Amino acid sequence: MNSPTHDHTHGHKLTRNQALVLGVLEKADGPLSAYSILDLLREDGFRAPLQVYRALDKLRELGLVHRIESLNAFVSCNHPAGQAHGAVAFAICENCGGVTEFSRQDVVKQLADWARSEGFEAHATVIELRGLCEACAKAA
Amino acid sequence: MNSPTHDHTHGHKLTRNQALVLGVLEKADGPLSAYSILDLLREDGFRAPLQVYRALDKLRELGLVHRIESLNAFVSCNHPAGQAHGAVAFAICENCGGVTEFSRQDVVKQLADWARSEGFEAHATVIELRGLCEACAKAA
């Protein structure tokens, strides 16, 4: 037994590299680039970008991590543990870098409606709002 | 007088570089990366990526070109000429590479509703569906 710090795995045991990558993403207060993650894990033995990208691929497949397309960066999923979720949206503050994950069933449904009407078979959905979070908007 | 081939400029005259970049995007049947555009314009005198990126920046500012975030690539806007438009969505076929631009007022409104409820001040919205277009889904 290897007593992991905690378990987000949906029953799927993470490897050491995967757990390390997920760990830094959970500790971070915003999205991290793959190369930032690499730098944070140098002292844990990481040497090459591919170690990060491979772990990220798996974590994304498990739904534990999301990629923010408009930032080329990654965040840990903050959904209640183990909750299956469909499409997710992000609000990205361009001032403080914070990312809020949210999910709107109505939006997802309407995009699905459009897809059905066009015969488009959707596999993944990207929804990202860029702007200012409440705190930064007030400060401005 | 330099007789441009045609005018999508909303009254804003495009420079030679901007017109060349817009031209290749309009002729393309799908998104092009900045470096693909560069290669297509070598014989027109383009030598460096920055020439492409600068033209793209301006064209995006004018709303004539969109960036597909999940592809790091660019498409010309296919809206009826001169039509002001808010947020736009894209359906990207992972098989044939085709991109369909569409706009759903209901989706835009609901995202705006979410933003207002959270005090988030949205400046830009990214909506991209990845999947298979009707033709490719049938062929599969």
Place this chain on the structure above:
DNA sequence: CTTGATATGTAATATCATAACGTTTTGCGC
């Protein structure tokens, strides 16, 4: 214990984007 699938290590390379210069062109008031 063998075997196949998954994960890993490492180097090299491909792809995407911008910084920092200086120069040229353009719009525009005079």
Place this chain on the structure above:
DNA sequence: GCGCAAAACGTTATGATATTACATATCAAG
């Protein structure tokens, strides 16, 4: 026209992100 400021341009170098290719190691099932 002339002078000026803003915008666009050209060029080199560099930074940032991501993948290919190949060898090795680990794990889980029969």
